[in-house]
Amino acid sequence: MTTTIEVRAPSEQSEGTRSQVQRWLKNIGEAVAENEPLIEVETDKVTIEIPAPAGGVLREILKHEQEEIEPGELLGTIQAVAADETPEVASATPVSKQPDPAAEIRTAALAAHANALASQVSPAVRRLITQHGIDASTVQGTGAGGRITVDDVLSHVASRGRQSIQPVRTESEAAVAGQRVPHTAMRKRIASRMVESLLHTAPHVTTVFEADLSAVIAHRAAHKEEFLDQGVALTFTAYFLAACVDAIREVPEANSRWTEDALIVPETINIGVATALEGKGLVVPVVRNVQGLGLFEIARELGQVVERAREDKLTTNDVRDGTFTISNHGVSGSLVATPIIINQPQSAILGVGKLEKRPVVVTEHGEDRIVIRPRCFITLTLDHRVMDGHRANRFLEVLVGRLEQWQE
Numbered sequence: 001m002t003t004t005i006e007v008r009a010p011s012e013q014s015e016g017t018r019s020q021v022q023r024w025l026k027n028i029g030e031a032v033a034e035n036e037p038l039i040e041v042e043t044d045k046v047t048i049e050i051p052a053p054a055g056g057v058l059r060e061i062l063k064h065e066q067e068e069i070e071p072g073e074l075l076g077t078i079q080a081v082a083a084d085e086t087p088e089v090a091s092a093t094p095v096s097k098q099p100d101p102a103a104e105i106r107t108a109a110l111a112a113h114a115n116a117l118a119s120q121v122s123p124a125v126r127r128l129i130t131q132h133g134i135d136a137s138t139v140q141g142t143g144a145g146g147r148i149t150v151d152d153v154l155s156h157v158a159s160r161g162r163q164s165i166q167p168v169r170t171e172s173e174a175a176v177a178g179q180r181v182p183h184t185a186m187r188k189r190i191a192s193r194m195v196e197s198l199l200h201t202a203p204h205v206t207t208v209f210e211a212d213l214s215a216v217i218a219h220r221a222a223h224k225e226e227f228l229d230q231g232v233a234l235t236f237t238a239y240f241l242a243a244c245v246d247a248i249r250e251v252p253e254a255n256s257r258w259t260e261d262a263l264i265v266p267e268t269i270n271i272g273v274a275t276a277l278e279g280k281g282l283v284v285p286v287v288r289n290v291q292g293l294g295l296f297e298i299a300r301e302l303g304q305v306v307e308r309a310r311e312d313k314l315t316t317n318d319v320r321d322g323t324f325t326i327s328n329h330g331v332s333g334s335l336v337a338t339p340i341i342i343n344q345p346q347s348a349i350l351g352v353g354k355l356e357k358r359p360v361v362v363t364e365h366g367e368d369r370i371v372i373r374p375r376c377f378i379t380l381t382l383d384h385r386v387m388d389g390h391r392a393n394r395f396l397e398v399l400v401g402r403l404e405q406w407q408e
Contacts, residue, residue, distance in 0.1 A: 003080045005054040007038065010316060011072040019043045020068045020185060021075070026058045032078060039075060040150075042185045046283065046314040047150060056080035066185070125150055132157050142278045149312050151184060151280055186281045194341045202258070202347075202383035206338040209396040212373045213355060215406040227299060237328050238299040240352055241271050243402040244324065245291050251395040253387045254380070255323045257345045263386060272322035272343060273302065275309045276332070284343060285309045286322040322346065330354035330376055339381040347386040350399075351379035 009019065022040040026032050037049040038058075060077040063069050125148055129136055132153070139156045141148040183191075198204055216239050227234040248255045248269055256265040269291040272284035285305040290298060308314050325343045330353040340351045355376045361368050378400065382392050 002056075003054075004059070005056065005078040005080045006074055007050070007053060007076045007078060009041065009069045009071055009073045009075055010048070010050070019071075021063050021065050022047060022185065023065050024061060024076075025049075028058055028061055030058055032056060032058055041069065043189065043316075046316060046319055047312070048316060050075070052078060054078055054080040125153055129153060142280075147311065149280075155279075184280065190281050193344065197341050197344045198339070201344055202342055203385065204339040204342060204381055205384045205389065205392070206340075206351075206379050206381045207389060207392045207396060208336065208338070208377055208379050209393075209400050210375055211378050211400045211403050212360075212375050213403060214374055216403055217374055219406050227296065230296075232296060232300045233303050234295075234299050235302065236355065237273060237326065237352075238295060238302055239403065239406070240326055240328070240350070240399075241273075241287060241290055241298050241302065242293075242295055243399045244271060244326070244350065245269055246402045247395045247399040248324065249291075250398045251387070251391050253391065254348045254382070254395050256347050256386060257323075258347060258383060258385050266323050268323065270321050270323045272319075272325040273306065274325060274327040274329075275306055277310065277312075283309050283314060283319065284322060284325060285314060285318045286320065288321070325349040326352065328352045336377045336379060338379055340379065342381060342383060347383040348392075348395075349381050351381065353377035353379075 019041050020043075022042040024039055025037055032038060032052040032055060034053070034055040035051045038052040039050040041048050041050055056078045058076065059079045061075075062077075063073065063075045069075065129139075129148075134153065134156060136148060139148050139152055141152055213236070216236065220234055220236070220239070224234050252265050253263060255269055256263045268289050270286050270288045271290050272286045274282050274284050276282055285308065287293075287298065287301045287305060293301065305314075305318055308318060322343065324346060325348075327337070327340050327349060329337045329340070329351060333354055335353045337351050337353070340349050342349050353376045355374055357372050358375045359370050360373050360375065362371050378396060380392050380396050
């Protein structure tokens with residue numbers, strides 16, 4: 001007895017994101033096993049695999065590659081079969097063929113190559129490498145530790161095509177020599193959300209403070225090895241997450257979202273940390289319930305979620321429900337970035353600039369003198385509908401005070 005099983009998009013989805021089918025991993029008429037990866041879906045935050053809900057044969061594909069999908073939307077159907085039945089798999093009439101030793105050697109080599117890759121790459125990457133007959137050693141990996149990602153394989157395949165196909169250029173494109181690099185789905189989503197947030201949703205205003213991190217540096221030097229002994233890296237970003245808790249408690253609207261009738265102020269503080277993925281764009285994994293964590297727990301949770309981001313292992317749960325965001329753009333040398341675009345539907349985003357030694361005038365015993373201090377610029381970009389400048393300044397005043405007088 002056969003049964004039709006629906007294949008649907010995940011019902012849970014991060015607010016403010018859109019999803020689209022990146023690729024089907026099976027063709028109509030092919031057999032699938034229960035829980036076997038069936039579809040890759042890409043959002044502006046993560047790429048996820050949707051497994052087959054049952055074993056059987058893929059009978060319908062209702063949403064095709066590059067089409068946008070909604071949470072819970074029907075994507076296709078599977079003809080499920082009972083355990084003692086054999087699924088009807090579409091096939092062509094068999095043709096008698098003489099063995100081809102060269103083809104058998106190539107097939108065996110590709111299979112061995114795929115097995116060797118099993119422990120090094122994700123299933124999606126492994127399938128693409130095998131599907132296109134690619135030598136993985138020729139693919140430049142951009143993931144953590146040189147790990148090969150899906151985008152790396154697709155870029156490699158595209159570059160092979162460019163070598164044999166002369167692209168058709170418009171008159172305006174022909175006037176400017178250069179390589180044409182198609183936008184990835186993630187880059188297009190990021191662009192769309194940035195324009196929507198800045199130009200159509202929230203009036204952005206930025207306020208700038210400067211912080212002396214001498215106390216933070218001293219505390220980190222005293223505890224860094226202790227944390228490492230427990231497998232946790234103590235980064236400066238962890239201190240900023242902890243300091244944000246104090247600032248948000250003082251100015252809770254910074255952790256809110258605007259609606260037409262009221263501000264919604266969550267009881268929890270879930271802080272997203274903007275993380276750059278080389279060659280792909282930005283993702284914002286979230287550290288949850290920061291208000292209930294100590295510095296060690298914050299550093300541990302932060303390290304784990306950022307590592308998953310850089311290894312392309314984020315799940316939808318890792319990027320959901322953020323209430324506030326930090327962009328530590330200083331790690332790449334930036335002094336000040338303004339305005340940093342607010343991650344909708346949040347109301348504010350904190351920017352942390354480069355930490356460097358700077359001369360500063362201090363007054364001691366009634367006399368001014370110039371000293372060298374480790375300092376950085378800190379910005380708060382806010383939705384001006386939600387709060388005014390004096391409240392934003394109060395937020396940064398509390399934040400800077402917490403950092404400059406660091407205590408557990």
